[in-house]
Amino acid sequence: MILLDITTYLGHLHPLIVHLPIGFLLLAVLFELLSYVKRYEYLKPAVSFALLLGFISAVFACIFGYMLSLSGDYDLLNLANHKITGIAVAVVSGLLFLCTTTAFRNKISISRWLFSSFFIGLFFLMTYTGHQGGNLTHGSDYLSLKTLRQRELKKPSSVDEALLFEDVVQPLLAKRCSQCHNEGKMKGELSVQTLQGLLKGGKSRPAVVGGKLHESELYERITLDPSNKKYMPADGKTPLTKEETAIIKWWIEKGMAMSGVKIADLKNGDEIKPRVAVFLGLGDGGEIADNSGIAVNPDIPKSFNQNLLDSLRNKGVHVRLMSHNPVMLDITMPAGSGDKLGIIKSNLRAVAKNVIWLNLSNNKLTENDLDFLPLMTNLEKLRLEKNPVADGISSQIVGLQHLEAVNLNETKITRACTEKLKQMPNLKRVYTWKTLAE
Amino acid sequence: MCDNHHNEPFKPHLPDLDQLQKGLDRRNFLTRTAMGLGSIALGTLLGKSLFGNTLGQLSSPKPSEDLEAEILRALPHFAPKAKRVVYLFMSGGPSQFETFDYKPKLVNMFGQPLPDSVRQGQRLTSMSSNQSILPVVPSFCKFNQRGQSQTWVSELLPHTAEVIDELCLIKSIHSEAINHDPAITFFQTGNQLPGRPSIGSWVSYGLGTDNENLPSFIVLVSKNAVKDQPLYARLWGNGFLPSEYQGVQFRAGKDPVLFLDNPEGYDGADRREMLDYLSALNKYQNEVNKDPEVEARIAQYEMAYRMQTSVPEVMNISEEPDEVFELYGPDSRDPGTYAANCILARKLLEKDVKFVQLYHQGWDHHGGLPAGITGQCKATDQPTAALIKDLKRRGLLEDTLVIWGGEFGRTVYSQGKLFPNNYGRDHHPRCFTMWMAGAGVKPGISYGETDDFSYNIVKDPVHVHDFQATLMHLMGIDHERFTYKYQGRRFRLTDVHGTVVKNILS
Numbered sequence: 001m002i003l004l005d006i007t008t009y010l011g012h013l014h015p016l017i018v019h020l021p022i023g024f025l026l027l028a029v030l031f032e033l034l035s036y037v038k039r040y041e042y043l044k045p046a047v048s049f050a051l052l053l054g055f056i057s058a059v060f061a062c063i064f065g066y067m068l069s070l071s072g073d074y075d076l077l078n079l080a081n082h083k084i085t086g087i088a089v090a091v092v093s094g095l096l097f098l099c100t101t102t103a104f105r106n107k108i109s110i111s112r113w114l115f116s117s118f119f120i121g122l123f124f125l126m127t128y129t130g131h132q133g134g135n136l137t138h139g140s141d142y143l144s145l146k147t148l149r150q151r152e153l154k155k156p157s158s159v160d161e162a163l164l165f166e167d168v169v170q171p172l173l174a175k176r177c178s179q180c181h182n183e184g185k186m187k188g189e190l191s192v193q194t195l196q197g198l199l200k201g202g203k204s205r206p207a208v209v210g211g212k213l214h215e216s217e218l219y220e221r222i223t224l225d226p227s228n229k230k231y232m233p234a235d236g237k238t239p240l241t242k243e244e245t246a247i248i249k250w251w252i253e254k255g256m257a258m259s260g261v262k263i264a265d266l267k268n269g270d271e272i273k274p275r276v277a278v279f280l281g282l283g284d285g286g287e288i289a290d291n292s293g294i295a296v297n298p299d300i301p302k303s304f305n306q307n308l309l310d311s312l313r314n315k316g317v318h319v320r321l322m323s324h325n326p327v328m329l330d331i332t333m334p335a336g337s338g339d340k341l342g343i344i345k346s347n348l349r350a351v352a353k354n355v356i357w358l359n360l361s362n363n364k365l366t367e368n369d370l371d372f373l374p375l376m377t378n379l380e381k382l383r384l385e386k387n388p389v390a391d392g393i394s395s396q397i398v399g400l401q402h403l404e405a406v407n408l409n410e411t412k413i414t415r416a417c418t419e420k421l422k423q424m425p426n427l428k429r430v431y432t433w434k435t436l437a438e
Numbered sequence: 439m440c441d442n443h444h445n446e447p448f449k450p451h452l453p454d455l456d457q458l459q460k461g462l463d464r465r466n467f468l469t470r471t472a473m474g475l476g477s478i479a480l481g482t483l484l485g486k487s488l489f490g491n492t493l494g495q496l497s498s499p500k501p502s503e504d505l506e507a508e509i510l511r512a513l514p515h516f517a518p519k520a521k522r523v524v525y526l527f528m529s530g531g532p533s534q535f536e537t538f539d540y541k542p543k544l545v546n547m548f549g550q551p552l553p554d555s556v557r558q559g560q561r562l563t564s565m566s567s568n569q570s571i572l573p574v575v576p577s578f579c580k581f582n583q584r585g586q587s588q589t590w591v592s593e594l595l596p597h598t599a600e601v602i603d604e605l606c607l608i609k610s611i612h613s614e615a616i617n618h619d620p621a622i623t624f625f626q627t628g629n630q631l632p633g634r635p636s637i638g639s640w641v642s643y644g645l646g647t648d649n650e651n652l653p654s655f656i657v658l659v660s661k662n663a664v665k666d667q668p669l670y671a672r673l674w675g676n677g678f679l680p681s682e683y684q685g686v687q688f689r690a691g692k693d694p695v696l697f698l699d700n701p702e703g704y705d706g707a708d709r710r711e712m713l714d715y716l717s718a719l720n721k722y723q724n725e726v727n728k729d730p731e732v733e734a735r736i737a738q739y740e741m742a743y744r745m746q747t748s749v750p751e752v753m754n755i756s757e758e759p760d761e762v763f764e765l766y767g768p769d770s771r772d773p774g775t776y777a778a779n780c781i782l783a784r785k786l787l788e789k790d791v792k793f794v795q796l797y798h799q800g801w802d803h804h805g806g807l808p809a810g811i812t813g814q815c816k817a818t819d820q821p822t823a824a825l826i827k828d829l830k831r832r833g834l835l836e837d838t839l840v841i842w843g844g845e846f847g848r849t850v851y852s853q854g855k856l857f858p859n860n861y862g863r864d865h866h867p868r869c870f871t872m873w874m875a876g877a878g879v880k881p882g883i884s885y886g887e888t889d890d891f892s893y894n895i896v897k898d899p900v901h902v903h904d905f906q907a908t909l910m911h912l913m914g915i916d917h918e919r920f921t922y923k924y925q926g927r928r929f930r931l932t933d934v935h936g937t938v939v940k941n942i943l944s
Contacts, residue, residue, distance in 0.1 A: 214934075225928055296517065318648060318790075322914065323517040330521070332648070332790070356517070357837070381836060407833035431833040 011068035018061045018133065024054035025093055025126055029119050036116075048100035055097050058090035074136050075184045082132035089126050096122065139182030139193065159277045160264035165195060168276050169251050173198075176233055176240055192218075195259045210256035219245075219252055243275050250275075297402055300326035300378050304354050312347045315340060322356055330357035338363030338387075345372055352376045361407070362386040367393040378402050385409035385431065394420040405429040413437050505923060513644050518914030519878025519944075520839040521648070522787050523641065524794045526822060528814075529622060530667050530801030531870070533848040533863050534892055535577040536811045538871040539609055540590035543890045544576035544850065552851045556893050563616055565804060565853060566864040572851035574891070575861045578808045587882040594815040597823035603882040604826050604835070605873045606942050610886020610895045613846050613867040613902050618667045618802070621845035621867060625902055626673045628931045635677035635922075636685060637906060638793035640931050641913055643676075643683040644920055648790035651748035653686040653741060655793045656786055661690035661774035662817060664800030664810075674795060678924040681734035682741075685795065688782070690774030694753055698746050706746075713739055752785050765828060767820035777821035784828050787838055801844055804853050805862035826875060835876040839912055843872025850891040869895045872905070878912045880944045900939055907936035911943070 028050035035044040065086055069079055096118060098104050134143060156162035173192040180187040183197075190202030198218065201207040207218040214220070221232040222240050233239060240248070250272045251257060263269045263276060304327045312319050316337055322328040329351060333341070341363070348355070352375035360370070365387045373379075373396040380402050384393065390412040397403060404426060408417070414436040421430055432438045535541060552572040566572070581590045585602040598605075615621035620630035627634035635643070638655035647654035657674045674685025688694035700706040717736050724732040755778075762781065763770045770777035776798045783794045798818055803810040822842060829835040847870025848863035869888045875881065887897040910917040910931065917936055921928040 225923070225926075227926070320521075320648060322514060324512070324514075328517050357521075383833065385833065405833070405836050407836075409831075409833060429833075429836070431831070433831045433833075 007067045007070065010064050011071060014061060014064040014068040015133075015137070017057065017064050018130075020057035021054045021061050021089065021093070022126060022130065024050050024057060025089070025122065028054055028093075029123050032116055032119050048097065051093055051097040051100060055090065055093040058086075058093055062086055062090050073180075073185055073187045075186060078132060078136055078140070078184050082129060082136060085125060085129040085132060089122070089129055092118070092122050092125065135184050137179075137185060139178055140184050142182075156280060156282075159273050159280065159282055160262065162263050162276060162280060163259070164251055164255050164261055164263055164266060164272070164276070165259040168247060168279055172240075172244055172247065172279065176238065176244070179237070180234075195257075199257070208252050208257040210258065211253060213249060213253045216252050216257070219249060222248070243278060247272065247275050247279060296323070296326060296328075297378055299353070300328060300356070301353050302326045304329075304351055308347050308350050312344060312351070315344050315347070317344055317347075327354045328356040329354045330359075331355055332359040333363055335362035335386075338365050338369075341365065341369055348372050349375055353378055355379055357381040359383040360387065365389065367396055370396050373397055374399055376400065381405045383407040384411060386411070388412055391417040391420075393417065397421070398424060400424070401426060403427050405431075407431040408435060408437075409433040411435055509919070509921060510644065512919065514914030515916040515919060516914055518912065519837070520876070520912040521837040522790065522792055522794070522834075523638075523839045523841065523909070523913070524783050524787060524825070525637075525796070525841045526818075526825075526843075527622075527626075527795060527797045528801050528818070528842065528844040529669060529797050529799045530618070530803075530844060531621075531846045531848055531865055532801040532814070532844045533803065533807065533811060534609070534869070534871040534888075535848065535850065535863070536579055536594060536807070537592050537815075538590070538607055538873070539847075539869075539888060539892045540581040540592075541577070541850075541890060541892050542581075544574055547574045548576055549573045549856055552891065552893070556850075556889065556891050558894075560868065561616065562849075563865050566849070566851070569853070572849075573856045574850055575852040575856055575863070578859070578861075585882065587884075589882070589884060592815075594812060595819045597820040601823045601826040601830075601875075604830065605875045606879045606881060607871060607873045607884040608886055608900050608905070608939075608942070609871045609884055609888055610869055610898050611843065611872050611900045611902070611905060612869050612895060616846070616865050616867050618845060618865075621865075622667075622669075622673060625845050627675075627677065628903065628906055628933055632672050633677055634929065635679045635683070635931075636672075636674050637909065637931060638674055638685050638795055639676045639679050639683045640910075640920070641793050641915075643679045643922075644915060645792060645913060648792060649748075651744040652752070652786065652789055652791050653745075654791060655683065655685040656791055656795070657685040657687040658779040658782060658794070658796045659687065659690060660776040660779055660796070660798040660817075662769060662772075662776060663798050664813075666800055666802045669797050669799065673797075678929070679922060680730050682737040685793075690779070692773050694773075694782075695745060695749050698742070698749055700746075709743065713743055748789075752789060753782070755781060755785075762828070766824040769817065770821065770824075776818050777824075780821040780825045784825060784832075784834075787829070787834055788832070803848070803862055804864060806860060807848075807862050808860060829876065837877045839877045839879065839909070840875040841872070841909070842874075844870070846870055847892070850893055866893070868893065869899075874908075874942070878944055880942055883942070885939070885942050898941070901935065903932040903936035904939050906932050908939045908942070911938045 028047050031040075031043040031047045031050060034040040035047070065083070069083065096115075099110065099115060099118075131143070156167050162168060170193075177192045179185075181190045181192045181197075181202075183191050183193055186202075188202040190207055191197035192207070198207045199209075201217060205215075205217055207216065209215040218232075221230055222245055224231040226239065254268055254271070255261065255266060263273060266272070302325055309319055309329075312331070316334060318332040318334060320330040320332070322330050331348070331351075333344075338360075349372050352372065355376045356378060358376065358379060358381070361383045362385070365384070367389045370384075370389070370393065373382075377400060379400050381404060382397065382400075383406075385407045386409070388411065389408070391414055393408070393411075393413065394417045397406060398420060403424060405428060406421070409431045410433070412435070413432065418430055418432060418437045421427055535544075550573065552574055557572070561567075562572075577592070580593045582593065582599070583589065584591045584599040587603055589602045589605075589607065591599040591602055613621055613624060615624050615630050623632055624630045626636045628637075638657075642654040645654075655674065659669060671684075671687065674687065676682075676684035686695075689696065700709075716739065720732050720736050755773075758781065766777045766781055768777075769775040770781055772778055776796070779796050783796060786794050798814075800814055801811070826835070826840060829838055829840070846865055846867040849866040851864075852861040853864040854862050869892060885898055886895060886900055888894065889896050907917040910920065917930060917932045917938075921930045923929070
């Protein structure tokens with residue numbers, strides 16, 4: 001097993017070693033051509049030595065390259081190409097070196113021009129080999145005119161026009177995954193470059209199955225724990241962001257893993273629009289909807305002042321965060337702390353629009369203490385039970401459009417108050433236990 | 439009295455603590471030895487198996503503490519409908535036939551064998567699998583249509599019938615376990631094997647407390663129940679979550695928490711000072727060995743201190759008017775009974791305790807079911823309905839979720855010999871009834887249907903994990919995103935299952 005590990009290890013050194021022959025041979029070509037210029041004639045004798053170094057390192061690169069090829073992650077056709085041309089580079093550089101030795105020169109003499117033209121040939125051969133190698137690692141369209149043209153052409157101008165797979169999912173996968181999973185280098189026998197490749201999947205099973213999130217290996221792999229061996233992207237490469245994962249999830253689950261569909265034509269496409277907008281750089285996406293599907297009052301502010309919250313908490317008020325975006329607060333004044341209302345009123349006014357639930361029960365408060373209530377325009381539930389509030393309270397709350405429930409148990413209200421509250425269209429429940437209005 | 443020495447910063451000079459200062463704990467030890475192995479590996483160039491991986495893990499930039507903090511910061515995931523939960527657990531497996539799942543067609547089938555087309559070869563417990571016949575037995579009790587919703591309710595539950603329009607009956611709940619221990623563990627922790635945190639612990643860990651002076655997860659076990667199947671503390675245990683999130687069981691009876699009173703001759707005046715000093719000592723030790731149990735212990739000392747005043751206050755029922763005791767029934771004056779626990783639960787909910795769980799045992803009627811279930815219903819029906827009524831009139835049903843149910847249901851066939859007036863029913867996890875009421879749940883509906891034998895579900899099945907996912911949803915938690923990493927794996931209450939039952943949400 002150790003032997004095998006050494007092979008793999010040395011194989012991984014191939015991309016490193018391979019730059020040595022490139023450097024040496026380029027230098028040899030450069031020296032050879034420059035030596036035509038009188039000023040650089042003195043470089044001529046160095047060509048032979050550079051060729052020798054290039055030849056030796058090319059041989060090593062070939063050996064290591066062969067070891068790497070044993071890993072089986074690469075497309076066979078491209079690999080064969082690269083292998084033959086790579087060996088050719090080594091052989092040609094070796095032969096050229098022989099041409100420079102005195103022993104050889106004594107037997108056969110070739111013209112300097114012919115010799116130089118071989119050099120130029122070597123240069124092109126090496127360039128071609130290098131490009132093949134690059135294709136194996138990065139994919140055949142990594143460095144091609146086609147990619148250049150594609151990128152120029154495509155760029156949807158609006159979210160509605162964008163094609164979910166072609167404009168969003170595919171580029172996303174290209175960015176994060178196709179370095180290893182392309183047509184040239186199919187790690188795990190998977191290529192993410194085309195929909196066909198994804199549907200076919202890798203070694204074990206399809207990477208995506210339309211509508212079936214948990215049968216889609218792609219989704220499973222990118223949502224595993226990062227320390228898991230099977231987590232993707234592997235080897236500490238940049239992971240997908242939460243938003244990118246959410247897009248893929250939506251595409252598989254709701255978009256049925258299809259291609260060629262515009263966002264505008266998708267059922268429930270609105271759900272994914274904000275995330276797509278962010279991905280395409282078309283605006284900040286506004287509020288990214290939660291998957292809970294709960295409708296939220298749009299008037300509630302998205303942000304708030306954290307200092308105010310801390311200040312309220314320091315003054316003994318219990319503040320519960322009900323939602324982060326928008327910021328929804330549930331504020332409770334502990335029973336028997338009504339005398340502190342004076343010092344917290346200004347804070348309450350400042351966060352008024354964020355208060356969704358408010359509990360002021362059992363605090364000896366009257367309606368005159370509650371002059372801040374009309375500011376809490378997004379309030380949905382209000383608890384005022386066990387306070388000496390009287391009918392006047394109705395004028396404080398009658399303007400609260402979102403109020404659903406108000407608890408006036410054990411207060412001094414009468415029917416006059418409840419009659420007035422009946423005008424409120426959204427108020428569904430008024431608690432009047434142990435009052436004259438009961 | 440000696441001098442004021444305890445105002446000085448704490449400096450240990452004990453040889454025992456020297457050992458700790460060296461900090462040779464498990465983590466340090468492993469890290470160091472792993473480093474040693476890593477360098478050996480480097481020297482021998484054994485390839486990536488030792489080289490790449492070992493070093494890679496050591497320099498892993500994301501310790502799990504950060505991950506947990508990030509998960510907790512995201513809570514709640516959306517606006518919750520429920521602020522508190524009271525879960526009335528009917529331990530033993532109440533029969534759906536004598537409570538909510540009305541099956542009139544069985545009347546004509548008394549004593550006939552259960553058709554194979556219904557049973558379909560499904561597993562039975564070993565208690566009835568060797569019976570020569572599985573005789574169908576109709577319910578001995580009458581059912582009436584009650585409330586505006588005209589829901590069928592057994593005559594054994596006259597008080598519950600009065601509040602039926604508040605309840606959302608789920609008639610198609612089903613479980614995987616067929617015996618008590620795995621079934622109740624499954625319901626309470628999401629896994630049949632012990633070791634996972636209970637629902638209350640998850641909620642308490644995720645959402646924190648709304649009342650610093652009381653535990654956020656409190657458990658009450660009825661004393662007036664037939665103790666046919668045991669309960670154990672792990673049902674409200676914290677599993678792998680930090681210990682301070684375990685459920686705190688209040689004892690049945692006058693003294694729900696022992697040793698809260700000061701010992702004789704001690705006025706408690708310097709307790710605060712003592713606790714501060716103890717806490718400093720604990721923190722000092724914990725700087726060295728970072729044991730989460732020490733943090734839990736500090737939190738528990740502090741909680742116990744605050745409970746010295748908060749618990750007597752909440753336990754004091756002398757100020758409750760007679761009308762309340764009448765509402766909850768005659769048992770309610772006897773502390774520790776189910777009825778008294780219901781009053782206590784209401785008081786705890788009023789104090790914003792987040793998760794209150796009641797357990798009432800004695801529903802395991804393998805034989806003598808008619809007499810047994812009549813007694814069970816008598817003990818629980820009125821208090822349960824009273825709790826609903828009481829929460830409703832106080833406005834607490836607005837944001838309190840009430841849950842009633844057992845760990846599984848019972849079979850349509852009789853276990854043991856069938857008499858006209860006496861029979862038993864075996865365990866049946868394939869369908870049974872539970873109900874939810876209050877915050878965020880549609881009132882006055884029945885969800886899901888079973889076949890004429892209440893043997894299989896024919897419409898809208900609700901798995902235990904679906905119920906758990908729905909509960910979490912009502913608390914503002916996306917059950918799929920609320921995880922805790924333990925032993926290298928991320929765990930959640932619903933494991934890898936569960937779908938929120940959106941159709942019962944209001």
